[in-house]
Amino acid sequence: MNFSAVARRAAFSVRLCAAALLGLAALAGSATVAGADDVTFVMNNGHPNAVRVELYSQDRDHVWPGGGEDYYLDDGESKEMSLACEAGESICYGAWIDGDENTYWGVGPNNAQTCENCCYTCEGGETEEINLLP
Template sequence: MAYLSRLRAAGAAVLLVSFAASSAFAADVTFVMQNDHPNAVEVELYSQDRNHVWPGNGEVFYLDDGEVKEIPLSCIEGEKICYGAWVSGDQGTYWGTGPDNAENCSDCCYTCTGGQTEQITLVE
């Protein structure tokens, strides 16, 4: 009986350590985006450190003209995340890394450290 009790305690300890280790590396960040373009804009957020896109599954964040949207996401602490935005229906007019994370940018990436970004304004 004592053996079983020690085995359960050891298993519980392993689970607790695993949970603590995985949650220690998780963070939440909120991208604050404003669309100052006269047309609606679509946005995706791209990890530069792993193969991950927010919102994912072929979906996009949609901002009407003039809209400010807070986009919360869970990420890995220290992960580099870049935004790609484009005019809805016109992927040739874009900001940041553009559609599919295909372009280079100098000021469209943030490090996942919690909190929120400054307001990112997409202008014509």
């Protein structure tokens, strides 16, 4: 085999490997994108005190906003809380009066309570306005 035949085979092998890597990258990228979604929780604090809010996945160990933080809504304030979630995931809100974890809505602080109508499915879009009333 002469030098040019070896060079052609090497070039072909490089193109074949590059095509395979691009195909794998496309598959990995589409799998990640297909499993992700966004949802926006729309909340209004109708209570005369400030409240704190966290959003809890019911399907995995995940909390929004996370990192020991929470969303803060002053009295009368409305807020949109957008989050990236896994498609089909159930997410429940927990809200409580700032400084009084015994007065709560939804699943309360630390996802510790049960609730009716406080969970939403991650499927894009936004929730109806959730009113936190006394």
